[in-house]
Amino acid sequence: MKNEFMIYKLSETVKSTCKIESELFEKFNVKRGLRNADHTGVLVGLTTVGDVLGYERLEDGSLQAIPGKLLYRGIDIDDLVHSIQHEKRTGFEEVIFLLLSGYLPDKDELKQFSRLLNESMALEKQTKMSIIQLEGQNIMNILARTVLEMYTYDEAPDDTTRENLMRQSIDLVAKFPAIIAYAYNILRHSAKGQSLHIRHPNENFSIAENFLYMMKGSNGYTNLDVRVLDLAMIIHAEHGGGNNSTFTVRVTSSTGTDTYSSIAAGIGSLKGPLHGGANLQVCSMFEHLKEAINDWTDVKELDTYLAKMLNREAYNKAGLIYGIGHAVYTISDPRASLLKEMARDLAEEKGRQKEFEFLQLIEERAINAVMSRKGSKAKKQVCANVDLYSGFVYEMIGLPKEVYTALFAMSRIVGWCAHRIEELNFDDRRIIRPAYKNIGDFVEFVSLKDR
Template sequence: MKDEFMMYKLSETVKVTSKISTELFEKFNVKRGLRNADHTGVLVGLTNIGDVVGYDRLDDGTLQPVAGKLLYRGIDIDDLAHCAQKEHRSGFEEVIYLLLSGALPDEDALRQFSRMLCESMALEKQTKIAIIDLEGQDIMNILARTVLEMYNYDPDPDDTSRDNLMRQSLELISKFPAIIAYAYNILRHSAKGQSLHIRHPNDNVSIAENFLYMVKGSQGYTDLDVRVLDLALILHAEHGGGNNSTFAVRVTSSTGTDTYSSIAAGIGSLKGPLHGGANLQVGRMITHLKDVIKDWTNAQEIDDYFAKMLAKEVYDRKGLIYGIGHAVYTVSDPRAVLLKEMAKDLAKEKGRDAEFAFMQLLEERAIHSITHRKNAKTKKQVCANVDFYSGFVYDMIGLPKEVYTPLFAMSRIVGWCAHRIEELNFDDRRIIRPAYKNISSPVAFTPLKQR
């Protein structure tokens, strides 16, 4: 009882110690969230890896919304995705090669590289044991702890030379699918009382197919499932150095710490509901809307309910429509556009055309509702982001919700590794150390007996 009172007493002090007036941020020109007044990101670094385009800056300094583009090493994501689909092959392995090396592989190099990743996917005995010992309710936590555990089995974990960084990167990228699949199957067994299935990765198949096989078995997926998951992995692999988890990796890498510690920091960042966990929020919202919207084809009924959501009257009363809007993209998110294309085909295969049509109408009316709401703080143009459709796609594939965010990590590990390598190979390296201004006044120390 005394302990509970002490905890309450300490917690109450936070009301005072954490309170800082918004006016002070404006007074000292603090870029909250590392954002400028026009909501663009504060420029803190340079990179050759990825570019996220959502607007043009005109000569007078104003921002002109444009159709979104995502570039990997200067190559449009549309071209990477559509080419792989047209040639009926997986594209994620090609993207890994591109992001790590800076150039596209030829056929022979891609074949050898894909085989190397496939052969490296199987987990060592000690890693399997570690995952079993680390069983828990959240796969992202298990993933982070397993990555940190891998430090102990690396013959040279602290070496930050180019060769060693590339070796560690390829090891982590190739093993993430197996770690996540093992962790899910153990969670499924220990927490849900279901049968324990441990499937070893197959040789000579794509990362996307291997993951589906390890999670669902050889009869648990279709060719289209594999193609759609491969696309999702391509789309999530990189998103510039400014996204929260990649920035976390770059910040920790700038200290010279080991790869495993830095990647674990990225995992911790990605787990957050405002970052990698966003598709789960979208999924919960869509499930709710399916229940409360009686006529899935009635735009007015949807508009009326969205108006109540934005007014904080219904659902979670936060005034948000999840999956709509992005920090950079304005007219469109290219990842959402590409995923939506495949979602239509997948919905047809799974007999879920009505749900897909409902999703499209929700997207349309959500954008309209946000754009035309009264007393809006900003008139920024908004669009559906990739999270709006990713959860729906994963659900149609038959993937459990527990792996949605880990899937994001399974893809984004590529971008993290590329940015870590770049950060540690600048000619003039510097530790990333921004400033915080202290606004408290000096306080005289009071001896213990006089307090």
């Protein structure tokens, strides 16, 4: 009890010691969350890896919303995806090559690169045993610990030469699907009492198909499942240097630390519900709305309920509609648009068109509800973000919620590695070290006997 009281006593002091008045941030021109007053991000670096566009700045300094664009090495993600879809093939491997190297591979290069990824996918025996020993834990934590453990099996873990960074990056990208699949199957066995299945990756499968195979077996998925998962991985692979987890990787990389420590830090950042866990919040909200709304086609009933949610009168009373709004995208999120296209086909294959149509209606009415609430004071438009559809897509494919955030990591590891390589190859490298202003008062020291 004494220990509990001491913890309580110390935690109570936080009420005063951590209290900083909001107006002080404006007084000292502090950009909270590294955001400017117009909600744009504070410019802290330069990159050639990717770009996220949702507005353009006019000559008078004001912002004008534009349809969202996502560029990988200067190439529009729409063009990449639609080309791959037109050829009815998977394309994540091609995107990995593009982001890591800076250019699109020809057929022979892509074939060799895909073979290299497949040959690197299998886990070492020690890694498999380590995952088994971590049974029952959060999969993102297992992923982070496994990545840190990979340091011990690397013959040159601290070598930051370009060649070694590329070797480590390819190895990590290739192994993430197996680590996540193994971790889930162990969790499924230990926590849910179900049969334990450990499947070795197939060297003839794409990364997307290998993941589904390792998770569900050869009869557990369709060709459309593979193509939709491949699309989801492509659109989550990179999102500029300013997203929280990528920035975390760049910050840690700037110190010169090893690849495994830096990537583990990125995993920790992505695990946060305000970053990688957003689609789980959408899934929970969608399940609630399916129960709360009697007629899924009744616009008036849905509008009334969404207004209650924004007024903190319904659902979790947080005043939010999850899956709506983004820090950069305003008119549209290109990732959401692309995923929505294939979600429609997937819903038809699974016989879940009514749910898909209801989700579409939620998108339409939620945007209207948010903008109506903001009224004339609205500083920018809002749109549906990729999380509105990603969770529903994963659920239709038959993937468990425990791996949703890990799936994000399985894709974003590509962007993390590309940005780390770039950060460590600047001609004039500097450690990233922003400043914090101390606003506390000077306090005279009092010796222990006089306290």
